[in-house]
Amino acid sequence: MNPGDSLSTKTFTITRADLVAYAEASGDHNPIHQDEDVARSVGLPGVIAHGMYTLALVGRAVAEWTDGAEVVDLGAKFTSPVVVPAEGGADVVVAGTVKSVADGLVTLALEVTCGGQKVLGMPKAVVREATIRA
Template sequence: MSTVAPLPAEGDVVGPRTFALTRADLVAYANASGDQNPIHQDEAVALAVGLPGVIAHGMLTLGLAARAVTDWFPGAEVVEFGSKFTNPVVVPAEGAAEVEFTAVVKKVETDDDGTRVSLLLTAMHDGTKVLGMPKALLRLR
């Protein structure tokens, strides 16, 4: 895991942070979130609706992005966080799908409330970006 200094500079590259997702992870997430859509667990259903296979929940992928950010900036307050879902993370029946996150520090501003850090994230799976315009705004104190 990669970490950055408490006060990053604009243009700094942060990461990478890689997570491996298995089908068991998808079942656990479905049970915890209540999202039991069969495209996340049943290969036949996923293929029948035109997907390349069982896919990870978009919110699970976004949650992993948030975890990467909090790993890189422990103790930071997450002020804003968001993304679009652009491509699926296909999780094989055996083994795991890897999702790699990196970030670029877009802006750093310091005032009486602390330092605000704006990040532009990248989320990659099998050479494809899986999140569209993922970004985070943090407050470091």
């Protein structure tokens, strides 16, 4: 990977069933991720994905791009909710380029959107260069 390289854009669909499976696997049973009425009662537009689900999709894209390289840093601000409808799902698009390569670490610049709107603020992923197998 070299600075400026574009990585193949990934599109992942999140469904309500995914949120149920994620709640079980992660222990985060916050009802705003399952129940329309609770979500609306706290001012949300509807059931939203766990922010950590969206961040996990970034982790998934990074793993696919690097064939499972060691991640050193991963994070983002959850700036806009990903609303997941009861039918169908929400498509999250993860685009990335190689921002810099220094001291054995590769920093990726990311843009994560849903319906054309950015859902993560200042997303960041750094992987160890020597562990990239892709």
